[in-house]
Amino acid sequence: MRNVVSVSLPDNLLEDLRLQARKDKFPSVSEYVRHLIRLHNTEKLYKELGESRKEILAGEGIEWTGPLKDLVKKHH
Numbered sequence: 001m002r003n004v005v006s007v008s009l010p011d012n013l014l015e016d017l018r019l020q021a022r023k024d025k026f027p028s029v030s031e032y033v034r035h036l037i038r039l040h041n042t043e044k045l046y047k048e049l050g051e052s053r054k055e056i057l058a059g060e061g062i063e064w065t066g067p068l069k070d071l072v073k074k075h076h
Helices: 011-023 029-057 069-074
Strands: none
Touching: 011 029
């Protein structure tokens, strides 16, 4: 299910979005904005995973006991 969200943008920012969506061959500005949100969420997840990895390597994390524990050990 999709919801409609209305966002107010200055003309120049809207034009930038339109141009970039066209340049990157997105079918619409909406598709491009969804892509940007997904990209943001992915980058945020990578950052959180990196921080967690640093904590684990520093001995501050918890021991993984889930079904993939052997896989996690292989990457240390």
